[in-house]
Amino acid sequence: MITAAYAPGYRAATVGDFFTLLKPRVMSLVIFTGLAGIVVAPGYVHPLTAFTALLCIAVGAGASGALNMAYDADIDRLMARTAARPVAMGHIAREDALIFGWWLAAGAVGIMGLLVNILAGALLAFTIFFYVAIYTLWLKRRTPQNIVIGGLAGALPPAIGWAAVTGSLSPAPLVLVLIIFLWTPPHFWALALFRSDDYARAGVPMMPNVNGKAFTRRQIFGYTLALVPVGLLPAFVGLGGILYLAVAALFGCWMIRESFAVLRETDETREPAARRLFSVSICYLFALFAALICEHLLSIAPLGAHLSGAWM
Amino acid sequence: MDERHEDERNARERKKRNIAIALVLGGLVLLFFLMTMVRLGGHVAEWFD
Numbered sequence: 001m002i003t004a005a006y007a008p009g010y011r012a013a014t015v016g017d018f019f020t021l022l023k024p025r026v027m028s029l030v031i032f033t034g035l036a037g038i039v040v041a042p043g044y045v046h047p048l049t050a051f052t053a054l055l056c057i058a059v060g061a062g063a064s065g066a067l068n069m070a071y072d073a074d075i076d077r078l079m080a081r082t083a084a085r086p087v088a089m090g091h092i093a094r095e096d097a098l099i100f101g102w103w104l105a106a107g108a109v110g111i112m113g114l115l116v117n118i119l120a121g122a123l124l125a126f127t128i129f130f131y132v133a134i135y136t137l138w139l140k141r142r143t144p145q146n147i148v149i150g151g152l153a154g155a156l157p158p159a160i161g162w163a164a165v166t167g168s169l170s171p172a173p174l175v176l177v178l179i180i181f182l183w184t185p186p187h188f189w190a191l192a193l194f195r196s197d198d199y200a201r202a203g204v205p206m207m208p209n210v211n212g213k214a215f216t217r218r219q220i221f222g223y224t225l226a227l228v229p230v231g232l233l234p235a236f237v238g239l240g241g242i243l244y245l246a247v248a249a250l251f252g253c254w255m256i257r258e259s260f261a262v263l264r265e266t267d268e269t270r271e272p273a274a275r276r277l278f279s280v281s282i283c284y285l286f287a288l289f290a291a292l293i294c295e296h297l298l299s300i301a302p303l304g305a306h307l308s309g310a311w312m
Numbered sequence: 313m314d315e316r317h318e319d320e321r322n323a324r325e326r327k328k329r330n331i332a333i334a335l336v337l338g339g340l341v342l343l344f345f346l347m348t349m350v351r352l353g354g355h356v357a358e359w360f361d
Binding site: 048 | 318321322323325326328329332340343344346347350351
């Protein structure tokens with residue numbers, strides 16, 4: 001029996017719409033890097049505590065995604081890549097997405113603080129705040145450095161995972177944070193190169209639209225040259241072993257090769273090199289963190305002295 | 313799609329959303345229960361010594 005009367009043309013949001021609001025693909029990478037932080041951290045953590053920490057990291061990332069879609073619905077509507085998002089399409093009202101996002105954020109932070117530890121909860125709260133307030137609401141529409149500074153939010157999950165296990169922070173997890181932080185500009189500027197029309201239409205000041213494609217190519221290459229040696233660092237701070245070093249070196253060479261191809265690219269319409277670099281950069285980050293996790297699961301001893309002395 | 317079919321579809325989606333919320337709340341209750349057990353460990357009885 002139908003008990004509700006809906007306005008003609010009204011389309012109720014589906015469970016799938018709300019799931020899409022969580023940006024599941026972004027969430028999967030965040031879960032993966034958070035898991036690496038948990039796995040490489042010294043000391044024992046109960047598997048259920050680790051699961052809870054990972055769940056909170058995932059939900060916190062999802063909440064950030066939902067809030068981002070709510071606040072950016074006006075520009076999402078103008079870009080081909082984001083036009084099908086549920087708020088942009090009108091399947092979920094902006095207010096509903098905001099309520100959903102803020103409740104999830106509060107829930108994830110609260111549960112992390114109550115069931116795991118206060119430091120992990122505080123770091124998660126800072127990450128969500130940074131992504132929503134600093135990146136989405138402040139930087140995204142104002143500066144071409146938006147994804148550089150905003151990238152810190154996406155880089156923090158390994159530190160949250162580490163803090164969930166140890167209740168402290170030390171230089172070692174911050175090396176993992178630095179890797180993701182330096183990885184973000186080549187990854188997103190590669191996307192911005194082949195989606196520059198989209199960003200121009202929406203008025204988002206991405207690097208290629210503000211400083212030109214040639215400048216962006218040089219920046220991508222420069223950041224990649226900085227990223228690859230930093231990618232080797234975990235093997236020298238007691239986090240990674242010989243397998244990690246080999247994977248980081250191999251995939252690092254691949255990143256340099258592809259970013260060099262972007263630097264030399266002449267096809268500014270299709271940008272095939274940038275498209276390749278975008279995919280390769282995902283493989284690079286995935287490979288590095290997978291190698292770290294595998295080594296710890298296979299008990300392969302890390303190289304170098306462990307820099308895990310707690311700061312806080 | 314006529315109005316009646318739209319209403320049926322919307323009611324169905326609302327029911328699915330309610331079920332999803334119920335499952336999430338049930339999962340949260342279970343998580344809090346299990347995590348309480350983990351955090352208390354085997355020392356619950358000692359509190360009453």
